[in-house]
Amino acid sequence: MSHHLLLIIHLLCASIWVGGHVLLVFGHLPQALREKNQNIILDYERKYEPVGMTALVLLVVTGIMMAYKYGVSIEYWFHFETPIEKVVSTKLLLLLLTVLFALSAQFRVLPKLKNNPGKLPEMTFHIISVTLIGVLMLVFGSFVRFGGF
Template structure:
């Protein structure tokens, strides 16, 4: 097994946790929380998932950048969109930035004021981050064939 293959396995395991956790939240916990108008259901899930989820996200960033460099996609060429691999890396970086913006909005604006009357705000963020995660997973799968 090469080092790159090992890094890919770590990346895939981290993606499984990150995307799987968000799918679990969006499919199983969010509908119940919305139906009951109970934000505590979401907050309890977040409390349990946060350490593992954020650790997985950190691993995704580190291993993603590592593999991009392995493929010859250096920081100097990010956002040039000149090759299939470079397009995937650049789009995934843009989506990562969008995830960061969602996290900032959630942590500083939505969660501190979360209640039964505005629970839909966190629902929008959850669905957005989940969709971004699935999109990033799909984009990553195209690298096997040279990217997009």
């Protein structure tokens, strides 16, 4: 697959992933907190999850494929020696952090949130954290255009 096509898919998926979280933070979260209504968050998550998770999987796949095209194969991950290795490795660390937040939310916070609006502040922390991580990944990815950092 050509690098350009991979990049287009990657950018479309990043738009869905980051855009969906930004919409959640600015469009739905304030209302849920104001009304102390966790169902606003749960309803959004239920609708967004199939699209968002598909986008995330495609982000990972296209990101790894592009890293290989830049010569950053698995044996160079987390070496932080070249500028592109730094970008790839930083994004992989942020991806791991995203996965940890997702697991925490899925198995620890969401089951309790369903019956307890008192868990909204903890879910808010998870939502804002994943959103900020997504924005950081987007910004760091833009450095590839300049040869890395």
